[in-house]
Structure formats: C-alpha cells, structure tokens
C-alpha cells in the first residue's frame with residue numbers, strides 16, 4: 001500500500017499543508033488506498049512534504065506524486081479536453097505558486113498571534129529543548145524565502161490585495177458548478193481544496209480568510225469536499 005508522508009493532522013482539517021492535503025484528497029477522490037505516516041520536512045527527500053513511498057518507489061512533490069498516481073492508478077483528468085487541461089494547469093499555478101505565498105505570509109509573518117498558532121501546530125510535539133530553536137530557525141529561513149520569492153517585498157495590505165484577487169478569480173471560475181471543471185472531481189479540485197481549506201478552515205486570521213469566507217460558493221465547495229471525502233473528520 002502507498003505510504004503518504006505528511007504533517008500530522010491538526011486544526012480539524014486534513015492537513016495544515018495545502019500540498020499534503022492536495023495529495024490525500026486526490027487519493028480519496030480517486031479511490032486509491034494509502035496509509036499516512038506522520039513526518040517533518042527534515043526527513044523528506046527534497047526537504048519538503050509531502051512525499052510517497054509506493055513499495056520502495058519514492059516520489060516527492062505533490063505535482064510529481066499526482067503525475068505518478070494518474071499514470072499508475074487512476075487518472076481523474078482523463079476525460080478533460082485540451083482547453084480544460086490548460087485552464088486546470090493555469091489555475092493550479094495560481095493556487096500553488098501565487099495564492100500559496102499570500103497564505104504562507106499570513107501564517108509565518110503577518111502577526112505574532114498567527115505565528116504562535118502555526119508554530120505550535122508544527123513544532124509543538126518536538127522535545128522542548130529543540131522545539132524553540134527549530135521554530136526560530138525555520139521561521140528565519142521562511143522569512144528569507146518569502147523575500148526571495150518577491151512577495152515579501154510588499155506591504156501586508158498589498159499582499160492581501162493580490163491574494164483577494166486570486167480568491168475572486170477562483171470564486172468567479174467555480175460559479176455554481178459542483179467542481180471547478182464540471183460535475184466530476186479532477187486534480188484542480190484537489191489542489192483548490194488543499195489551498196482553500198487552509199485559508200477558510202484553519203485558525204489563521206487574516207483579510208484573506210475574511211475574504212474567502214465571504215464567498216459562499218467557495219465555502220460550500222470546501223464543505224462539500226469535506227463531507228464527501230472526509231466523513232471521518234467531523235469538524236472540517
């Protein structure tokens with residue numbers, strides 16, 4: 001059975017990492033059996049979670065994991081036409097390479113309150129001697145990464161303005177459809193759920209969360225995916 005290495009569950013959502021949540025959600029949508037192994041990024045082959053071990057075959061990065069699952073197990077994008085594939089890829093980049101950074105900023109940099117909630121969820125179970133050093137060191141590393149990516153050069157208000165535009169685009173594209181590309185779940189839904197549940201459904205307060213929570217179709221989408229695919233997580 002596939003072993004999925006990801007952060008321990010917290011906050012009543014599938015995962016505090018949008019990328020881990022994306023992979024697990026895809027597996028559930030596609031009916032692929034797996035077991036979860038709780039891990040930290042330091043153990044991962046590329047220094048980030050998630051990664052999988054399928055009978056000795058190790059694959060890291062949600063993009064490559066989903067490519068593998070689609071080719072070996074079940075391809076939920078199989079019936080998409082070329083236009084839908086193009087839109088799906090573009091939207092995944094909006095979610096994972098743009099909106100992600102705005103949400104990331106809200107957790108690691110925006111307020112001390114958010115940082116403490118984030119810190120306790122990720123590092124809380126480490127032995128006390130290394131917990132604070134690991135948290136401090138990782139926060140510094142991530143602050144530099146946010147600056148290097150470019151988004152960290154903006155003011156908080158500007159960062160959230162950009163994030164809200166992404167939310168508007170997602171809400172506008174989803175419209176009244178049950179899934180982003182129609183009646184059936186695809187990779188894009190797994191990606192969108194991973195990101196949106198991590199904005200709307202987690203205890204990190206920001207203008208991004210307020211804006212996302214005010215979009216009824218996105219809120220319903222998160223609730224629908226949670227109910228349909230995570231009936232075991234009551235509080236999602």
Ligand SMILES: N[C@@H](CCC(=O)N[C@@H](CS)C(=O)NCC(=O)O)C(=O)O
Pocket residue numbers: 016017018019041047048049050060061062063
């Ligand atoms: N492109 C990667 C991104 C994975 C990623 O950024 N994972 C984060 C958690 S959300 C992580 O493990 N970060 C640890 C670190 O950067 O030290 C994917 O799609 O899997």
